[in-house]
Amino acid sequence: MTEAFARAKINLTLHVTGQRPDGYHLLDSLVVFADVGDTVRAELAERLSLEITGPRAAELPASDDNLVLRAARAMGGQAARLTLEKQLPVASGIGGGSADAAATLRALAALWKAPLPDAAAVLRLGADVPVCLAERAVRMSGVGEILAPLKAPLPSAWLVLANPGVAVPTPPVFKALTCRSNPPMPDNLPDWATAEDLADFLAGMRNDLEEPAISLAPEIADTRAALAAQPGCLTARMSGSGATCFGLFSAERPARAAAEALRAAHPGWWVEPGRMTG
Incomplete structure (x- = not known):
């Protein structure tokens, strides 16, 4: 059996800078990961199959178009x-689904002692799969x-992730975006010695999908505000x-305290603290 961890992917920034004729959007994003995520396990068998376990299993059917099975087929099936x-x-x-697909590729490559698919095949699985594979x-x-x-x-930092229990499919969010040609980040990104330096930089950057998403799910604004109000939170964003x-924190203790406070105040939310990695 082989096993691969599928870390949560975090867009610290997400600038939408254009749109191609085929409809795909052009992005400029600072991406990191957190040591929070799913796990994919692979064993040799007589046929290809998928079982989903864990606390969020009921939210995701093991259907034929599940990204884990699509990734397995990209490996040769x-x-x-x-x-x-x-x-x-x-x-x-x-990036949960994309991270799961990337973890499947890694697990099956180890199980079958096979090479990973080429870059084009990885991208066809989804726009976030290449970055989740690089991790x-x-x-x-x-x-x-x-x-x-x-x-x-990256500077040493912690992230507290909070989700109000609302699923927001990506296509409607892009559809609600009013401007699709926004400025990118600076050509040369600075070096960040501390989490505070990183937070100062993020204060001048954006997630261009944040307001469209809030128009569809106002709970997002409440979640962002609740994170920002926690002691030690340097910045909060979708x-x-x-x-x-x-929420970005400089150390483990305030991050864990913030997560405990949010869970107590909002028992229906999914809240997890994790070290920023990558």
Whole structure:
């Protein structure tokens, strides 16, 4: 049996800079990961199958178009028994499905001792799959296929992820976007020595999908505000197309205290603290 961890992907920034003739949007995004996520396990078997377990299993059917099975077919579709332990909310803006697909590719490559699919095949699985497969902090542009490593390591920091229990599919959020040609981030990103430096930089950047998502799910604004109000939170913003928001913290203790406070105040929310990785 082989196993791969599917870390949550966090868009610290998400600038929508244009739209191609085929409808795909051009992005400029600072992407990091958190040590919170799903787990994919793969075993040799007589046929290809998928079982979904974990606390979020009821939200995700093991249907033929599940990204885990699509990733397995991209690897050649040999026989394997796949198990997805689902911890991350579905349709939540933190790349859960894409991270699961990337983890499936890694697990099956190890199980079958086979190479990963080429870049085009990986991108066909979804715009976020390439960055989830790389699983490192990058500047992501194009439609998600251009990954530029950061010039300096990330500062030590923690993230608190909070989702109000609202699934926000990506297409309606893009449809609600009024301007599709927005400024990108600066050409040269600064070096961030501390989490405070990173927060100062983020204060001047955007997630262009945040307001469209809030127009569809006002609970996102409440979630962002609740994170921002926690002691030690340096900045709070929505990730991806929502509805998950993140709070940036400089250390573990205030992050865990904030997560406990949010869980107590909002028992219906999904809330997880995690170290920023990548």
